[in-house]
Structures are given as structure tokens and as C-alpha cells.
Amino acid sequence: MIVTGAADDGALGVADRALVRAVGSGCRRRAGLLLPVLLVALAVLVVVLAASILTGPRSIDLPTGLQAFTAYDSTNVDHVVVRAYRVPRTLLGLLCGSAFGVAGALIQAMTRNPLADPGLLGVNAGAAFFVTLAVGVFGWHSIGAYMWFALLGAMTVATLVYAIGTVGRGGAEPVRLILAGVALSAVLGGLSMSISLIDPTTFNGMRHWAIGSMGGRDMTVVLTAAPVILLGLVLAVAVAGSLNAMALGDDLAQAFGTRLSHLRIVVVLAVTLLAGGATAAAGPITFIGLMVPHAVRLLTGPDQRWIIAFTIVLSPILLLLADLVGRFALYPDELEAGILTACIGAPVLILLARRGGAMAP
Amino acid sequence: MNSSASMRRDNCRYEVDATALDGPAHRVIRCGPFSFKVETHTAIAALLLAIALVAVATLALAGGAFPLRVGDIVSALLGVGDERAQLVVIEWRLPRVLGAVLIGMALGVSGAIFQSLTRNPLGSPDVIGFSAGSYTGALIVLLHLGGGYWLTAGGAVAGGFGAAALVYALAWRGGVDGFRMILIGIGVSALLGAFNMWMIRQASLQAALGAAFWGAGSLNGLGFDQLRFAALAFAVLLPASAYLAQAMRQMELGDDVARATGVPVMRMRFALTFVGVALTAAATAFAGPIAFIALVAPQVARRMTATASVSILTSALCGGLLLLVADLAVQRAFGNQLPVGVMTVVIGGFYFIWLLVRETRP
Numbered sequence: 208m209i210v211t212g213a214a215d216d217g218a219l220g221v222a223d224r225a226l227v228r229a230v231g232s233g234c235r236r237r238a239g240l241l242l243p244v245l246l247v248a249l250a251v252l253v254v255v256l257a258a259s260i261l262t263g264p265r266s267i268d269l270p271t272g273l274q275a276f277t278a279y280d281s282t283n284v285d286h287v288v289v290r291a292y293r294v295p296r297t298l299l300g301l302l303c304g305s306a307f308g309v310a311g312a313l314i315q316a317m318t319r320n321p322l323a324d325p326g327l328l329g330v331n332a333g334a335a336f337f338v339t340l341a342v343g344v345f346g347w348h349s350i351g352a353y354m355w356f357a358l359l360g361a362m363t364v365a366t367l368v369y370a371i372g373t374v375g376r377g378g379a380e381p382v383r384l385i386l387a388g389v390a391l392s393a394v395l396g397g398l399s400m401s402i403s404l405i406d407p408t409t410f411n412g413m414r415h416w417a418i419g420s421m422g423g424r425d426m427t428v429v430l431t432a433a434p435v436i437l438l439g440l441v442l443a444v445a446v447a448g449s450l451n452a453m454a455l456g457d458d459l460a461q462a463f464g465t466r467l468s469h470l471r472i473v474v475v476l477a478v479t480l481l482a483g484g485a486t487a488a489a490g491p492i493t494f495i496g497l498m499v500p501h502a503v504r505l506l507t508g509p510d511q512r513w514i515i516a517f518t519i520v521l522s523p524i525l526l527l528l529a530d531l532v533g534r535f536a537l538y539p540d541e542l543e544a545g546i547l548t549a550c551i552g553a554p555v556l557i558l559l560a561r562r563g564g565a566m567a568p
Numbered sequence: 569m570n571s572s573a574s575m576r577r578d579n580c581r582y583e584v585d586a587t588a589l590d591g592p593a594h595r596v597i598r599c600g601p602f603s604f605k606v607e608t609h610t611a612i613a614a615l616l617l618a619i620a621l622v623a624v625a626t627l628a629l630a631g632g633a634f635p636l637r638v639g640d641i642v643s644a645l646l647g648v649g650d651e652r653a654q655l656v657v658i659e660w661r662l663p664r665v666l667g668a669v670l671i672g673m674a675l676g677v678s679g680a681i682f683q684s685l686t687r688n689p690l691g692s693p694d695v696i697g698f699s700a701g702s703y704t705g706a707l708i709v710l711l712h713l714g715g716g717y718w719l720t721a722g723g724a725v726a727g728g729f730g731a732a733a734l735v736y737a738l739a740w741r742g743g744v745d746g747f748r749m750i751l752i753g754i755g756v757s758a759l760l761g762a763f764n765m766w767m768i769r770q771a772s773l774q775a776a777l778g779a780a781f782w783g784a785g786s787l788n789g790l791g792f793d794q795l796r797f798a799a800l801a802f803a804v805l806l807p808a809s810a811y812l813a814q815a816m817r818q819m820e821l822g823d824d825v826a827r828a829t830g831v832p833v834m835r836m837r838f839a840l841t842f843v844g845v846a847l848t849a850a851a852t853a854f855a856g857p858i859a860f861i862a863l864v865a866p867q868v869a870r871r872m873t874a875t876a877s878v879s880i881l882t883s884a885l886c887g888g889l890l891l892l893v894a895d896l897a898v899q900r901a902f903g904n905q906l907p908v909g910v911m912t913v914v915i916g917g918f919y920f921i922w923l924l925v926r927e928t929r930p
Contacts, residue, residue: 320688320690321688321747321750321751321754322688322690322691322695322750322754323690371921371924371925372924374924374925382689383924385689385690386689386867386920386924387921387924389690389863390864390916390917390918390920390921390924391917391921392917393859393860393863393864393913393914393916393917393920394913394914394917394918394921396859396913397909397910397911397912397913397914397917398910398914400780400784400909400910400913401906401910401914403780404777404780404781404784404906404907404910405905405906407773407777410773410776410777410780411773414768414769414776414780415769417765418765418769494758494761494762497754497758498754498755498758501751501754542766543769545762545765546762546765546766546769547762548762549758549759549761549762550759550762552758553754553755553756553758553759553762554755554759556751556754556755556758557738557751557752557755557756560739560748560751560752560755561738561739561741561748561752
């Protein structure tokens with residue numbers, strides 16, 4: 208909301224006033240309308256989940272799909288496809304979609320910056336750097352091999368960014384966190400780029416990893432990412448209410464009794480778990496975290512509880528749809544979800560931004 | 569802004585402005601109908617940066633496979649002395665040094681403009697889709713039209729301007745709201761970014777590597793031919809941005825305040841956006857999209873001058889210095905195997921982290 212900037216301490220922008228007005232009047236009126244919409248979105252999510260399990264180059268009818276769970280037959284190819292390929296892929300889409308989206312919503316709310324994406328805390332750069340090392344130095348090539356490594360990289364770098372952002376007496380001021388994240392991401396990005404420009408094999412591995420996809424991951428990837436992402440989601444839901452106070456600015460939030468330093472640590476932790484887990488499992492699909500919260504905000508208004516609820520439901524719809532389209536778009540080749548999320552999500556965001564009153568986080 | 573009450577219009581003189589209530593210490597220089605406010609901190613920082621710039625430039629001209637002494641460089645620049653030294657200094661090393669300084673300055677200024685316009689430290693020409701668009705243009709040329717220096721440059725500029733125009737047009741609803749522009753910029757950049765990833769994914773490994781090399785930004789192709797065009801572009805754009813700086817400061821106070829103090833906000837916003845995009849376009853055309861300078865130079869300059877807002881002059885000098893140092897490092901350490909862009913982010917990033925760690929706020 209308050210586009211925290213180099214030069215703006217003090218100026219109350221148009222956006223600020225819009226927030227104050229919206230918080231004052233809009234929220235209660237909207238709540239009655241939003242719940243049915245959320246339920247419809249949930250229903251759509253269920254349909255998309257089913258479609259993701261049943262459709263693809265090999266189409267499977269609903270009874271056979273159900274039998275794969277109730278009466279599994281390992282000689283039936285359809286059953287194997289469902290259990291070994293479609294289910295892990297779909298679960299990954301559900302988990303990573305929510306994770307990227309909510310991480311974006313959290314980081315935009317905390318930094319009050321509309322340009323903040325889940326990679327802002329250095330999570331993506333950290334994961335990418337460690338994957339570059341894994342591929343380039345250790346010669347690991349399967350997602351299972353370097354997933355833990357990516358997760359480790361994401362966590363390490365996010366911790367470093369937080370440490371750099373919090374030194375000094377101001378505490379974890381959002382602007383300092385942003386700048387620390389940008390600076391450290393740049394350094395690591397430069398190092399990753401150097402390694403991959405010198406070594407073509409690494410470059411080749413990285414150009415595919417960097418797109419982001421749910422294909423070719425088995426159940427172990429899902430089971431590794433799931434606890435990390437679920438913990439992040441729980442934290443996000445827990446702090447959603449407090450984020451509303453944070454949106455009013457540090458001084459007002461403190462005046463309302465919010466313990467800013469605690470809240471920021473929880474948010475940073477949640478973003479790290481969500482973005483780290485999802486990036487390690489599916490690659491850096493940051494568009495979702497950048498776009499979905501903006502689109503959701505245009506629908507729900509500024510209440511973070513609604514924003515996070517809708518983001519949890521709408522982000523996986525977007526990611527799973529992208530994944531579904533990708534199975535057919537370049538048949539028999541597959542087009543990665545990382546490319547298609549932007550193609551599906553961006554036009555929606557542009558339309559919403561043109562129609563509605565634009566609203567900052 | 570200029571709150572001195574003096575109305576005298578005799579000869580040039582300067583005075584200490586005693587009526588200023590806030591802001592850093594400054595002096596006002598008056599000369600006939602013109603007056604300039606010179607902030608002491610900014611002036612000192614600019615002077616120090618300029619000295620550092622000359623020092624590093626001398627180092628860049630002196631070193632390499634054919635080492636020279638400072639005396640040789642000066643005489644070579646003046647066109648006297650050893651002919652071999654003249655060849656090395658003027659034909660080989662000078663274009664690259666001048667190019668690094670000019671391109672770095674352009675990127676620093678465009679970063680300052682966009683961070684001020686969006687009042688956001690993450691503001692950069694990316695906000696309006698320029699970077700993604702220029703990469704799209706360059707990728708099409710490099711992967712499908714066979715490449716070539718001038719064609720790639722043209723593709724990058726056309727792509728960048730095309731994307732920026734698209735974002736501006738889509739954000740237009742009887743005027744351009746800053747935040748709507750950011751949202752639409754995110755959308756358009758995401759679309760173009762996806763298209764870029766797809767092109768790189770489809771390309772052969774060799775072609776993709778070449779494209780990535782261009783995408784990191786490199787000064788390897790710079791000679792006097794290109795430099796003439798670059799100098800012409802910057803000779804128009806840099807003074808233009810200095811001219812717009814005053815209005816830019818007013819607009820940082822918010823559109824309403826700026827309007828009340830007589831700034832034509834919509835026209836100025838368009839002019840600033842245009843100059844910012846054109847500066848990046850020129851820089852991208854000659855060196856590819858060198859990341860990070862636009863982002864970091866204004867922030868480093870702000871910390872050096874201890875001012876609340878970004879300043880055009882010091883941002884320019886910071887940008888020039890950063891690119892020059894990075895280019896020197898990449899030439900000496902890796903013998904041009906790596907594009908300067910990767911070194912820019914590493915050096916700039918480390919320096920910026922150090923600034924952040926050192927900086928303790930009251």
C-alpha cells in the first residue's frame with residue numbers, strides 16, 4: 208500500500224488514503240459476498256484437481272481413476288499412470304501453487320511493496336546457486352538428488368538476508384530487508400551465471416530448471432516438500448490477522464499492540480519455508496507469487512485474511528491449469544508449467560488492473 | 569524548493585541559504601536569472617566520485633598486455649609521443665573505458681529516475697517492461713535472424729520500446745496512475761519473460777549460450793564506431809534528465825503537492841519515463857542488458873550523500889564507476905571470457921551489502 212520508497216517517508220500517497228477508506232468501510236460489507244465466491248473457487252479447485260489426475264496424453268475415465276485408489280492393480284497401465292505420475296504431479300501442483308502464492312502475499316504485505324516477489328528474500332537465488340553447484344560441481348542431475356540441496360540453499364540465503372537486513376538499530380525494516388535480498392540475490396546470481404557460462408553442461412541443466420515444472424517428480428519429492436510447505440501455510444494463516452495492522456505502517460501497528468519484530472520473524476520464516484520448499488520441488492515459478500496476490504487484492508480488498516484464503520485456493524488452480532495445458536500444447540513434447548502460468552495469469556492480472564481501482568498491498 | 573528570499577540580480581554570486589528549514593546544508597549559486605541549489609554533501613560526494621572515476625580510468629588505460637606509465641597516457645591522449653602508445657591508448661583502450669563510463673552513467677540515471685517516479689527502491693526500467701522486451705527483441709534477432717551487432721542492438725531497442733509503449737498504453741485510462749502502471753508492467757514482463765524462457769528452451773545449446781552471454785551484458789564489441797552513436801544519444805539524454813530533475817524532486821512529494829507547486833505532473837511523468845527508457849535503451853543497445861546498475865547506483869549514491877531522495881548526478885557517477893571497475897575486473901581476472909554483467913552484480917552486490925551492514929540507523 209504504502210510504496211515504501213527511497214524518498215517517501217512522510218508523504219501520504221493516494222494509495223494510502225485508499226487503504227484507510229477501504230479498511231474503514233469496505234471490509235464488513237464485502238465479507239458476506241466473499242464467502243460464496245471462495246466456496247465456488249474451492250469447487251473449481253476440486254474439478255481442476257480431478258482433471259489433472261484424469262486427463263493428459265493418456266485419458267482416464269473417472270471409475271478407473273477411482274479404482275486406482277480403491278482397488279489398485281499394478282498390471283493395469285491406467286492405474287500405474289494415476290498412482291505413479293498423475294497423483295504426485297497433482298499434489299505438487301496443489302502444494303507449490305499455494306506455497307508460491309501465499310509466499311508472495313506475505314512478502315508483499317510485510318514489505319508493503321507491490322514489486323516484492325517470493326524470491327525477494329534471496330530464496331530463489333539461494334536455491335538456484337546451490338542447484339548450480341550441485342549440477343556443475345558435483346554432477347548431480349536428478350531432481351531427487353539436488354532437492355535437499357536447493358532447500359538448504361534457500362534457507363541459508365534467506366537467513367543471511369535476514370541477518371544483513373536486521374543489523375543496525377532499526378531492526379528488520381522492510382526497505383533494508385528488500386535491499387539486502389536484492390543485493391545478495393545479485394551476487395549469487397552473478398556467481399551462478401559465471402559458472403554456467405563457463406560450463407555448457409551446467410548451463411543446459413539450469414536453463415531447464417529455471418523454467419519450473421512439476422513433470423518428472425515422484426512421490427519422494429512430494430513427501431519431502433509437503434511438511435515444509437504445510438508448516439509455512441500454517442504460519443501464514445496464523446499471522447494473517449496481524450498483517451492487517453502491519454499494513455497501516457510500523458508506528459500505527461505498534462500503537463495497536465502488534466509486536467513487529469516477532470511478526471516479521473514469523474513472516475520471514477513462513478516465506479522461506481513456502482518459497483524454499485516450492486522452489487526446491489518445482490523450480491522458481493515466481494510469477495504466481497507476484498501476480499495472484501495482486502489479482503486477489505483487486506477482488507477482496509485489503510483484508511489479509513481474505514487475501515491469504517483466496518490466494519491458497521486460486522494459486523494452485525492457476526498452476527494446475529498451466530500444467531494441464533502444458534501436457535497438450537506441444538504434444539508429444541511437454542511445455543513446462545513455469546512458462547504457461549504467466550501466459551494464463553498475466554492477461555487476467557492486466558484485465559483486472561485496467562478494470563478495477565488498482566490497489567497496492 | 570528554493571526558499572532564499574534574495575531578489576538581487578547583479579553579478580554571479582553565491583550565498584548561504586539561511587531560511588531553509590530542512591534538508592542538508594546547501595549553498596545557492598545565482599547567475600543572472602538562473603539559480604542553482606548546491607547541497608554540500610552532494611557536491612563533496614560528486615567530487616570524490618569523479619576523482620575515483622578518473623583514477624580507475626587511468627588504471628584501465630595503463631594496464632593490460634602492454635603496460636604504460638601515466639606520463640605516456642597523458643601524452644598519448646594529447647596526440648604526442650610514442651605512436652604505439654597512442655595506438656594502444658586511443659584505439660584499443662579508450663573506447664572501452666569511455667563506453668563503460670557512459671553506459672554506467674546512463675543506467676545510474678535511468679535507475680534514479682524510475683526509483684523516484686515509482687517512489688520504490690525496486691523501481692527500474694523493468695517496471696515498465698523494458699528489460700523483458702529488449703531481451704525478447706534481442707533473442708528473436710540472435711536465435712532466428714542470425715544475430716550481428718547492429719541488428720541485435722536494433723532488436724533490443726525495438727523490443728524494449730515496444731514493451732514500454734504497450735505497458736504505458738495498457739495503463740492509460742485518462743492518465744497514467746503509477747500503481748496501475750506497476751501492475752500492468754508486472755503482467756507484461758511476466759508474459760514476455762515466459763516467451764523468452766520458451767525461446768531459450770527451444771534453441772540449440774550453442775545458440776542459447778550465445779544469447780545468455782548477450783543477456784548478461786558485455787562491453788566486448790565496443791569500438792569507436794559504436795561509441796560515436798552512444799555519445800550522441802547520451803549528449804542529448806543526460807542533460808535532459810538533469811533538466812527534469814527539479815520537477816522529479818517535486819513529484820516525490822506526491823502528485824497533489826507537485827501540482828500545487830506548478831509542476832505539470834502528467835507531462836513530466838511522461839517526459840521522465842521517456843528519458844529513463846531511452847537511456848536504458850541506448851545502454852542496452854551498446855552493451856546488452858547490464859543488470860543491477862540501475863538498481864544499486866541510486867541507492868549507493870543516496871547513502872554516500874546522506875540525502876533522503878535519489879540524486880541524478882551522484883547516481884550517474886556511481887553507475888559509471890561501478891561499470892568501469894567491473895569491466896576492469898572482468899578483463900584482468902577472466903580475460904574477457906565472461907560478460908561484464910556478471911561481475912557488475914558481484915562487485916556491486918558485495919559493495920552494497922557492505923554499505924547495508926555498516927549503515928546503522930538511529
